Amino acid sequence: MSRSTDDLDLAGDPTLAALVADVRATRPPRDPAASRALDARVASGFARPSAAARPRRRRGLAWLAAVPACLAVLAAVAIVVSSGSGGEGGVAGSASSSGSAAGSSAGAVAPSSRLVARDATLELRTSPRELQADADAVVATTERAGGYVASSRVDAGAAGGSATFVLQVPTDRLARTLTQLGRVARVSRLDQGSEDVTAQASAGAARLTDAREERDALLRALADATDRGRVAALRARLEDARALVARRTRQLGEVRARARTARVDVSLTAVASGAAVAPARGDGRLTPAEALATAGRVLGAAGAVALLAALLLAPLALVGAGGALGLRRLRRRAREGALRAA
């Protein structure tokens, strides 16, 4: 390898040339054994058993670096999921939940031993031309779900109209039924509520048992009674007891029926303005406008995630870069200090 003495004029300065030669001559000799050992290590590519420790440490650092990325991904998933589930029970995203405590608890899964009464209010919008067909679809959907229309009223006119229904559907099919009803027409509002009636049912059952025991006791007393007056009195009491048993049986049945079937109030409103109403979506497919809106929401959520990640990571990155720079400067200063002290 050539030696450079760029701006030093050795040829034109014999004194300098001699000085350079003398300096070079003062170099300490190398230790032959150490030199041979290093030759061998170079030839073997510095093979050493402890080399495996370095990649492991680096993997650990890489894992630490992945933590913010994992947090960002989790945040992204949370945001996308929360923004994407606009409706309850699989109803289209345009449906709105009331947001009340009852509404929020409606989706909760009750233990099988508990009785939960559920109800829902669904508001649909359609065009006057499709009002009747959509009303028929509401009825058909209810019947397919194993429910029935408790009451209905349809007022159709050229300029608009409306229809209202009170539906009773099996509680365990409520969510699916709401989803299917949401496909009949555009959902403008959806409220759901729930009430735990387990205590009511238990109390009703206990009261019924008491009434039955009283009735049975009266029957036994009547069988043993011989006095005409007492017999008449027992029969009167027995009649009351039977009425009480019947009433409490009915009450208990009503409570249990509330848990078995859910009431759904459906209102279907026909709006004359075509711009305000999206076409009915009987096939469940998105319209281009809805697809565009959905894409916009997804992009918005993605942007929010990116912004959140940037807000979280940028300060960390700045602190890290500043720390690394500071450490580098400190180390350099320490090295220069070591040289000065040498």
Place this chain on the structure above:
Amino acid sequence: MGAAATAPPPPTVLSFEALYAATADDLHAYVASIVRDAHLAEEVVATAFEAAYRRRAQFDPARGSQRAWLYGIARNAALDELRRRRRRAALHHDPVDEGAGSAEEDARRVTVRAALAALDPADRELVALKFHGGLSNAEIAEVLGVSPTAAGSRLHRAVTKLREACA
């Protein structure tokens, strides 16, 4: 007059073995001038070559010469070793056989050795980089992390001090 005619030739990148063979002795002399201990210099040189070997894929010819890169690694290793040992090591290498040359040469080298020992460590490092390592001013600048102009100025001052001390 195309650019290709005036462009400098691409720097030659040696294999690691060739780089080692070409620089080991010079690097040892340079490191010894910093740590002032020939045996410690052997350890530091071995450490530096091993570090260079493991980082050889990171060397970028566009950012500087291979020698400057290697000397930079060796410099850091030497200074880190000095910091660890926290001592001012005396030069323990075996005395050079001053009788190899004429009496005048021997006397002159004793003077030079004393003058080098009396130099400021930074100046002594510059002299070692230049005369032991044979680095250009640009390469010295790269090793020290200063501009080539600053490296040239400092080197000129160091050589002047050395000449004055030897006069």
